[in-house]
Amino acid sequence: MLSQALGTVMLLYLGVALLFLAAGLWASASLNRWGRLLLGAGLAAHTAILLARWWNSYHLALGHTPLTLFSEKLRLVILQAPMSNFYESLVFFAWCLPFLATLTFRRYLKDYLGTVVALAACLLLAYASLGGVDSRIKPLMPALKSNWLLIHVVTCFLGYASFTLGFGVAILHLAQERRPRPSLPPQPQLDRLLYQTTIIGFLLLTLGILTGAVWAENAWGRYWSWDPKETWSLITWLIYATLLHARLVKGWQGRRIAWLAVAGFLAVLFTYFGVSFLLPGLHSYLT
Amino acid sequence: MTSIRLTVFLLLILAVVAVVGTLGFPGLYYSPWFITPLGLLALNLLSCLVKGLPQAIKRASRPFTGEMALALPERGRFTWPEETAAPALVAEALRQELGRPRQKIFGEKQVFFYGRGRLRPLGPYCVHLALVLILAGGVIGKFWGIEGQILLQPGVDGSYIELEQPEKSLPLGFLVRLEKFQVQYYEDNSGIPKEFRSDLTFLKDGAEIRHAVCRVNDPVTFGAYTFYQSSYGVMPSGPIQLEVSQGDKRQMLDLTLRRWVQLPGSETQVMAVRVEGNLQGYGPAVQLAYRAGAGHPQVTWLLQKHPEMTEPLGPFRLALASLKLEYYSILQVKHDPGVWWVYGGFLLLLPGLYLAFFRPSQRWAVVLQKGRKGRWEGRLLGASPRSRETFIARTDRLLDRLQRGGA
Numbered sequence: 257m258l259s260q261a262l263g264t265v266m267l268l269y270l271g272v273a274l275l276f277l278a279a280g281l282w283a284s285a286s287l288n289r290w291g292r293l294l295l296g297a298g299l300a301a302h303t304a305i306l307l308a309r310w311w312n313s314y315h316l317a318l319g320h321t322p323l324t325l326f327s328e329k330l331r332l333v334i335l336q337a338p339m340s341n342f343y344e345s346l347v348f349f350a351w352c353l354p355f356l357a358t359l360t361f362r363r364y365l366k367d368y369l370g371t372v373v374a375l376a377a378c379l380l381l382a383y384a385s386l387g388g389v390d391s392r393i394k395p396l397m398p399a400l401k402s403n404w405l406l407i408h409v410v411t412c413f414l415g416y417a418s419f420t421l422g423f424g425v426a427i428l429h430l431a432q433e434r435r436p437r438p439s440l441p442p443q444p445q446l447d448r449l450l451y452q453t454t455i456i457g458f459l460l461l462t463l464g465i466l467t468g469a470v471w472a473e474n475a476w477g478r479y480w481s482w483d484p485k486e487t488w489s490l491i492t493w494l495i496y497a498t499l500l501h502a503r504l505v506k507g508w509q510g511r512r513i514a515w516l517a518v519a520g521f522l523a524v525l526f527t528y529f530g531v532s533f534l535l536p537g538l539h540s541y542l543t
Numbered sequence: 544m545t546s547i548r549l550t551v552f553l554l555l556i557l558a559v560v561a562v563v564g565t566l567g568f569p570g571l572y573y574s575p576w577f578i579t580p581l582g583l584l585a586l587n588l589l590s591c592l593v594k595g596l597p598q599a600i601k602r603a604s605r606p607f608t609g610e611m612a613l614a615l616p617e618r619g620r621f622t623w624p625e626e627t628a629a630p631a632l633v634a635e636a637l638r639q640e641l642g643r644p645r646q647k648i649f650g651e652k653q654v655f656f657y658g659r660g661r662l663r664p665l666g667p668y669c670v671h672l673a674l675v676l677i678l679a680g681g682v683i684g685k686f687w688g689i690e691g692q693i694l695l696q697p698g699v700d701g702s703y704i705e706l707e708q709p710e711k712s713l714p715l716g717f718l719v720r721l722e723k724f725q726v727q728y729y730e731d732n733s734g735i736p737k738e739f740r741s742d743l744t745f746l747k748d749g750a751e752i753r754h755a756v757c758r759v760n761d762p763v764t765f766g767a768y769t770f771y772q773s774s775y776g777v778m779p780s781g782p783i784q785l786e787v788s789q790g791d792k793r794q795m796l797d798l799t800l801r802r803w804v805q806l807p808g809s810e811t812q813v814m815a816v817r818v819e820g821n822l823q824g825y826g827p828a829v830q831l832a833y834r835a836g837a838g839h840p841q842v843t844w845l846l847q848k849h850p851e852m853t854e855p856l857g858p859f860r861l862a863l864a865s866l867k868l869e870y871y872s873i874l875q876v877k878h879d880p881g882v883w884w885v886y887g888g889f890l891l892l893l894p895g896l897y898l899a900f901f902r903p904s905q906r907w908a909v910v911l912q913k914g915r916k917g918r919w920e921g922r923l924l925g926a927s928p929r930s931r932e933t934f935i936a937r938t939d940r941l942l943d944r945l946q947r948g949g950a
Binding site for chain 2 (some may be wrong): 272320321380394395397398399401402431448455458459462463466469470473474475476477478481482487488490491494495497498501502503504506523531535
């Protein structure tokens with residue numbers, strides 16, 4: 257049931273992407289309004305699906321470990337947040353994109369930028385639904401049973417989402433530079449959006465790394481163990497740190513910053529997908 | 544040492560070496576290839592701190608005064624009729640658009656001013672100091688920390704830590720006894736453990752000092768050491784008994800771990816390689832190597848509850864008649880005086896990032912005075928060294944309001 261509903265949300269995001277694209281091509285304010293409305297509807301449905309899966313996951317866990325105390329139940333609710341396997345992480349990642357875009361730059365959520373947001377969310381959901389990803393709810397292994405799980409995953413994926421938005425902005429920036437088009441947002445605006453998404457992503461990624469380190473210290477007695485996921489998140493962090501220094505101290509703008517954002521996003525992609533499938537480690541979703 | 548070019552270069556070098564390290568060279572992170580640029584980056588951070596921090600503190604501790612407000616660049620002008628209660632209107636407009644302004648009178652000029660983000664200059668230095676603390680914590684842990692493992696069987700006392708680097712044993716100075724070790728599996732046949740825990744007793748000079756339960760994500764500290772339930776293992780507590788059938792003939796065969804045994808009346812030899820308590824949800828299992836004569840050994844699994852899942856070895860059908868298992872606990876043991884430095888760095892990093900990126904320094908002032916014809920003439924002043932865009936948006940909104948009459 258939930259997976260069918262998720263399929264509908266995916267199609268809705270696809271429709272929104274097309275609406276925003278058409279709005280960009282024909283400079284139509286009413287198409288943009290529709291796009292925003294439908295994106296809001298998609299986000300609401302997506303949120304409801306996440307909550308429903310959370311509820312299911314909680315009740316399944318309650319079946320394994322019956323609890324009576326309210327505080328114990330509350331802790332189980334926190335532990336059973338639907339973010340503990342690859343499928344759930346894809347669905348949550350997809351949710352973060354429209355959520356963050358609505359939260360941080362609602363004013364620019366239109367035309368091509370709106371297309372980027374809706375399309376990225378649609379692709380992630382498509383992968384989750386059609387990519388042969390195991391969608392079953394699995395019981396948690398002991399290492400994942402930590403209060404740090406929720407905050408660690410939420411900060412990491414919101415950070416990834418912010419970098420994804422930044423990547424979209426960077427691509428528009430590069431397109432604008434190659435062949436200036438009045439229908440694209442002006443470059444100073446893109447430059448500012450790129451900076452904003454980068455600082456938000458950087459703060460969240462930093463938080464994600466810190467919470468992960470504290471968690472690892474608590475679970476294994478090691479805040480850093482050069483696990484491939486850790487290392488790649490550090491690489492990503494270093495690239496964005498470079499971007500911020502280049503912009504704030506050296507005053508770089510425009511094309512070079514956009515390329516750094518592209519490189520940073522590739523590192524994000526590898527941190528998320530590449531490490532999970534190519535490099536074995538603590539975070540490998542396949543084990 | 545302080546140049547930004549060096550910083551960017553070092554950040555990128557570290558990224559590249561880290562990439563290479565994930566391609567199967569984990570030792571790289573402790574080699575000069577990584578430590579050298581990391582050390583240089585630490586020096587770079589330190590020199591940046593030494594050079595800039597005093598000035599940043601001076602700037603952050605200098606209050607925003609009326610005199611400084613008057614020196615801000617002009618952003619726009621407005622004129623109001625004589626009869627308006629201009630000072631009150633200006634103060635109210637500033638309060639609503641920005642925050643409660645302060646006021647100072649210079650002769651005929653009344654200055655209303657408001658500033659925010661005074662601590663912004665400290666942000667980057669907080670971040671850099673935090674990173675230095677984290678690196679220092681790592682170094683302290685490396686040189687003055689102790690890290691190793693203890694393998695404990697139930698009822699056995701442990702008194703030594705097996706260090707990882709260098710490989711040697713270190714006396715704990717007390718005893719840790721594993722009273723009981725429990726592994727629970729989920730009942731959905733996934734083979735995923737639900738919980739594993741060690742019930743520990745710490746003894747010193749023969750006296751029991753403390754009982755504690757060590758679980759995953761729930762470490763126990765005793766003396767200078769912290770014990771983490773990192774893993775567990777399983778081994779047979781007696782002989783592994785196989786039932787070997789050939790046609791109607793049945794025979795029992797006892798195996799010991801890692802020893803070849805001849806199947807009765809044949810060339811084939813078998814050896815128990817390892818045991819599992821719950822192999823992928825199928826219950827207890829033995830991994831068996833077998834070879835016929837001098838042939839190359841092959842490997843198969845033998846499941847206690849599912850003998851039908853193992854192919855016969857030629858004419859022989861094998862089943863696991865009895866397998867007594869004993870779990871042992873693997874505890875990670877650590878003493879790390881650097882960890883508080885690292886956590887201190889973490890705590891400092893957050894306000895640092897907030898100040899550096901989300902708290903731009905912005906200042907505004909409105910200078911009000913009576914013109915020659917008795918009308919109120921006002922000038923809006925303001926400046927923000929960084930994040931020009933939000934500053935301009937705020938300034939435009941404020942100016943618009945003032946030019947419309949302040950309401």
